[in-house]
Amino acid sequence: MEGLKQMTLKEISDHNTNKSAWLVIGNKVYDVTKFLDEHPGGCEVLLEQAGGDGTEAFEDVGHSTDARHMKEEYLIGEVVEEERRTYSYDKKTWKAGNDQDNKQRGGESGQTDNLVYFGLLAIIVAMVYWLMTK
Structure with missing residues (x-):
C-alpha cells in the first residue's frame, strides 16, 4: 500500500x-x-x-x-x-477463495441465494397482483 x-x-x-x-x-x-x-x-x-x-x-x-x-x-x-481496522477475514480467502469455493461446490451457494431472492420476488408480485385485483 x-x-x-x-x-x-x-x-x-x-x-x-x-x-x-x-x-x-x-x-x-x-x-x-x-x-x-x-x-x-x-x-x-x-x-x-x-x-x-x-x-x-x-x-x-x-x-x-x-x-x-x-x-x-x-x-x-x-x-x-x-x-486502520483489523478485519476478521483473510484477504487471500476472499480475493481468490470465493470463486474457487464456488467452482468446487458447483456454485451451490449462489444458486440457493438466487432461488431465495426469486421466491421472495414471486411472493411480492403475487401480493401486489392480488391487492390490485381486489
Missing part, C-alpha cells in the same frame, strides 16, 4: 453525498462518485456506505472477481495507519 495518499476517517466521512462519495474497503479508500449511476445494485447501496467503512457490506454481497478488480479503478488512498 506504499505510495497511496493517507487519509483520516474524519476526512473520509466528509465525502458522503452523490456529489462526492468515498468509502473504505479493507482500509483502502475508493472514490465511487463516478460509479454511482453504474452500480448494478443502485446508487443507494453505495451512498449508504459513503463516508464510512463499507468492508462488511462489500464482503457480505459476495462480489465477483471482476467487481473486485473493477474497484481498483476507484482507489484514491488508504486510511492512516493509526486509524
Whole structure:
C-alpha cells in the first residue's frame, strides 16, 4: 500500500453525498462518485456506505472477481495507519477463495441465494397482483 495518499476517517466521512462519495474497503479508500449511476445494485447501496467503512457490506454481497478488480479503478488512498481496522477475514480467502469455493461446490451457494431472492420476488408480485385485483 506504499505510495497511496493517507487519509483520516474524519476526512473520509466528509465525502458522503452523490456529489462526492468515498468509502473504505479493507482500509483502502475508493472514490465511487463516478460509479454511482453504474452500480448494478443502485446508487443507494453505495451512498449508504459513503463516508464510512463499507468492508462488511462489500464482503457480505459476495462480489465477483471482476467487481473486485473493477474497484481498483476507484482507489484514491488508504486510511492512516493509526486509524486502520483489523478485519476478521483473510484477504487471500476472499480475493481468490470465493470463486474457487464456488467452482468446487458447483456454485451451490449462489444458486440457493438466487432461488431465495426469486421466491421472495414471486411472493411480492403475487401480493401486489392480488391487492390490485381486489
